[in-house]
Amino acid sequence: MLINVLNLNDSQDGNRIKQGDLSHMRYILSDTNNDDLKLDGLPAKVFLTDNTGVKYIYDTNYVCDVVINQIIPANTYSLEIWVDNKYVFPSDNKAKIQVTESVIGRQLINTQNHDLWQEMIEYGVKNG
Secondary structure (H helix, E strand, O other): OOOOOOOOOOEOOOOOEEOOOOOOOOEEEEEEEOOOOOOOOOOOEEEEEEEEEEEEEEEEEEOOOOOOOOOOEEEEEEEEEEEEOOEEEEEOOOEEEEEOHHHHHHHHHHHHHHOOHHHHHHHHHHHO
């Protein structure tokens, strides 16, 4: 039987969030033996990935808080937290965060799809 060495447990704050929401999601980092890994204050990186690769990286020193401070595409992402370039939580890919569509996210996607930024630059150059 295979058992995870390192575990990532949701602290019941939830794991579904809308695009652009800056709420904190808290996770409890532990190992199988509940040893004190002395992680407090160590640098950590949070990675959100989908089947095409890394979509979001968040640097933190408090290893249990995750904040998505960018608008990323609505999707379900695997969560991985690297602490002090030594520990990778969890040992499997079972920790997920679902980002659902919001009005702001939908407008950003529409703007990117319609190349509005390029149109505005061209209009500005043309009209001084």
